[in-house]
Amino acid sequence: SAIAVIIVAAGSGTRLGHAEPKAFVPLGSGTVLSTAVDSVLGMRETPRLVLVVPSERVESTLAGFAAVAEASSTSIDVVAGGESRQESVAAGLAVLPADVDTVLVHDAARALAPALLFDEVVGAVRARRRGIVPALAVVDTVKRVSDDGHVLETVDRSELRAVQTPQGFPRASLAHAYATVQGDFTDDAALVASAGLVVDTVPGDVRAFKITVPADLHRAEQLVAESAG
Ligand code: CTP
Numbered sequence: 445s446a447i448a449v450i451i452v453a454a455g456s457g458t459r460l461g462h463a464e465p466k467a468f469v470p471l472g473s474g475t476v477l478s479t480a481v482d483s484v485l486g487m488r489e490t491p492r493l494v495l496v497v498p499s500e501r502v503e504s505t506l507a508g509f510a511a512v513a514e515a516s517s518t519s520i521d522v523v524a525g526g527e528s529r530q531e532s533v534a535a536g537l538a539v540l541p542a543d544v545d546t547v548l549v550h551d552a553a554r555a556l557a558p559a560l561l562f563d564e565v566v567g568a569v570r571a572r573r574r575g576i577v578p579a580l581a582v583v584d585t586v587k588r589v590s591d592d593g594h595v596l597e598t599v600d601r602s603e604l605r606a607v608q609t610p611q612g613f614p615r616a617s618l619a620h621a622y623a624t625v626q627g628d629f630t631d632d633a634a635l636v637a638s639a640g641l642v643v644d645t646v647p648g649d650v651r652a653f654k655i656t657v658p659a660d661l662h663r664a665e666q667l668v669a670e671s672a673g
């Protein structure tokens with residue numbers, strides 16, 4: 445029973461505002477994407493790896509990771525993404541090898557998510573046989589606000605969670621959800637839940653934050669520098 449990790453890296457990174465697509469922006473001695481791949485290669489069990497990148501980057505990404513794949517005895521597939529994150533995940537799902545029964549979907553932009561978080565998600569998917577998302581408590585007070593900016597109410601944050609990736613699923617659940625559900629969802633857990641399937645949480649990790657704006661990249665650079673020194 446093999447694991448696959450799909451890393452979606454086909455976005456343009458509009459909010460980061462860099463000349464390169466976000467996953468190809470330099471980070472530490474590599475890129476955002478290569479940092480994410482390093483975490484996956486640190487997993488306890490070697491997964492099949494599928495990288496979903498902008499179509500014009502497929503060839504160069506395949507070439508760029510060939511040595512890593514060889515050295516780590518990891519199968520690394522590279523495919524072109526789509527217009528939306530959901531389409532990019534679907535492109536990755538379409539090339540999964542037959543022996544895969546557990547699938548993790550991960551944002552390249554969460555480059556510093558530790559290998560241990562991947563292992564924990566895999567363990568929980570196998571133990572509970574359902575979708576698993578890493579989740580963190582919301583620390584700020586959250587308010588519902590009207591269109592014109594008036595505070596309407598304070599939301600009870602005790603039941604709110606900010607969710608991250610990697611999100612893991614039994615392959616059949618994720619494939620079923622992608623094959624049947626219509627509409628646009630912001631994460632895979634929402635898509636799977638809308639197919640009527642139960643999704644559970646495990647504790648998230650602050651290092652799995654998403655690099656979205658320039659300040660996030662700055663923070664990532666600092667964390668990489670600290671762990672190198
Ligand atoms: N992603 C993708 N294909 C898309 C859109 C997004 O593979 N068509 C990936 C991104 O590469 C990223 C993850 O989904 O790793 C989360 O998306 P986000 O942080 O929104 O990245 P971008 O869409 O690239 O950034 P922005 O929204 O600022 O343009």
Ligand code: MG
Nearest residue numbers: 455456457529
């Ligand atoms: Mg986006």
